[in-house]
Amino acid sequence: MKIIDISQPLDTNTPEWPGDTPFEFNINWTMEESLSVNVGKMVTSTHMGTHIDAPFHFDNEGKRVHELDLELYVGKARVIEVSGHERIGIEEIKDYDLAGIERLLIRTKSWTDRRQFPKTITYLQPELAPFLADKGIKLVGVDVHSVDPLDSKELYAHHSLHQHGIHILEGIILDHVAPGDYELIALPLKIVGGDGSPVRAILRT
Numbered sequence: 001m002k003i004i005d006i007s008q009p010l011d012t013n014t015p016e017w018p019g020d021t022p023f024e025f026n027i028n029w030t031m032e033e034s035l036s037v038n039v040g041k042m043v044t045s046t047h048m049g050t051h052i053d054a055p056f057h058f059d060n061e062g063k064r065v066h067e068l069d070l071e072l073y074v075g076k077a078r079v080i081e082v083s084g085h086e087r088i089g090i091e092e093i094k095d096y097d098l099a100g101i102e103r104l105l106i107r108t109k110s111w112t113d114r115r116q117f118p119k120t121i122t123y124l125q126p127e128l129a130p131f132l133a134d135k136g137i138k139l140v141g142v143d144v145h146s147v148d149p150l151d152s153k154e155l156y157a158h159h160s161l162h163q164h165g166i167h168i169l170e171g172i173i174l175d176h177v178a179p180g181d182y183e184l185i186a187l188p189l190k191i192v193g194g195d196g197s198p199v200r201a202i203l204r205t
């Protein structure tokens with residue numbers, strides 16, 4: 001069994017969503033000061049790096065992080081590559097075998113310079129949600145900051161996925177992962193009332 005880390009490192013270079021809180025970490029209480037331990041402090045947006053969206057992120061009535069079903073984030077997942085497209089709809093995905101899987105991770109390869117927030121990304125079309133739900137998919141993960149276009153205010157894909165019972169994992173790194181089947185573990189922190197949470201996402205072979 002091998003563990004493949006598919007998480008972004010969190011440091012001051014991790015690009016935040018434009019206008020959102022940047023990631024900060026420092027040793028706030030040093031060994032010299034406390035005389036026993038180093039104690040860090042971090043400040044972050046909940047949508048930093050590799051993270052999950054709780055439905056409350058885009059729907060005031062939606063579930064918050066502490067209410068999410070953890071089964072979503074642990075279990076068999078299929079990695080597919082769907083690259084070179086401006087957006088992914090049914091046309092782009094219909095030829096993949098998606099039968100019997102609950103978690104689908106899509107490698108779009110559309111975010112290449114990891115030091116910068118991208119200008120554009122490959123996004124999902126809302127029509128994908130009923131199509132994927134029909135196959136039994138409950139979680140979709142993408143290697144970009146959003147399932148919608150970066151300038152979208154309507155967030156059609158977020159809403160459509162939510163309406164079809166599909167949860168969202170964003171900002172995974174799949175460059176080094178061969179398409180295929182794995183076990184995914186990407187658990188959110190138990191942030192009470194949270195709208196999202198960073199996760200340590202891994203795949204096991």
Ligand SMILES: Nc1ccccc1C(=O)C[C@H](N)C(=O)O
Nearest residue numbers: 017020045047053145146147170
């Ligand atoms: N942090 C933000 C600040 C302002 C506006 C959007 C975001 C987002 O995070 C949207 C993105 N689709 C996300 O879920 O991560």
Ligand SMILES: [Zn+2]
Nearest residue numbers: 047053170196
């Ligand atoms: Zn998010």
Ligand SMILES: [Zn+2]
Nearest residue numbers: 053146147170
């Ligand atoms: Zn999102």
